[in-house]
Amino acid sequence: MNQSDAVHETVRDRMAPLARLPEHEEPALEVADLAAQGTEMAAVVGADGRYRWLVGPEGRRSAPLVPESMPLTGLQEATELLESLGAGASGAVVVDEAGAPTGFLPLSSVLTVLSESYVLRTGVMGDETLEGETVLPPLVIVCEACGTRNTLHSFDDGVTMCANPVNPHLLAVSWA
DSSP: OOHHHHHHOBGGGTOBOOEEEEGGGGGGOOHHHHHHTTOSOEEEEOTTSOEEEEEETTEEEOOOEEETTOBGGGGGGOHHHHHHHHTTOOEEEEEOTTSOEEEEEEHHHHHHHHHHHOOOOOSOOSOGGGTTSOOOOOEEEEOTTTOOEEEESOOOTTTOBOOOSSSOOBOOOOOO
8 A cells, every 4th residue: 555545545544343232231242252253342322322332252341443544544543542552452432423432443453554654754853054963162282391382172082183283293192
């Protein structure tokens, strides 16, 4: 899938089946019943048909909601969804405009969509005049041998020459 395909594809196109279970029937639910319906989870719904919670092999749990009409590219900005997935949610319940569950968007699908739609951006980060190196103020060292003030951008002990123009010598430094 390229980025232009993702613009037109919605969450509905990637959702997995999700059984709907009226709230009063949840206690009788068995995991085998879900497998017979071709899913691992069921959305428990209230009398109004709106999502209440998920039930599956790991028991009852909550999950974030995602509108089925959301473009896949919108997942990148779905902060609540991404935070829930980062906190351990296994996916999101997909709901229609009325809030009724229509499917489940597993974590694996979200990760696939994010990796497919990620655009590698190239260019300069920050101040382009830095050219990748840290700009530090010059180092000022006074030579112990002659008292000359040396302004340096680098110093290598035993190699750096003193800036004294009359008497060239190795820069003498005491670090005490």
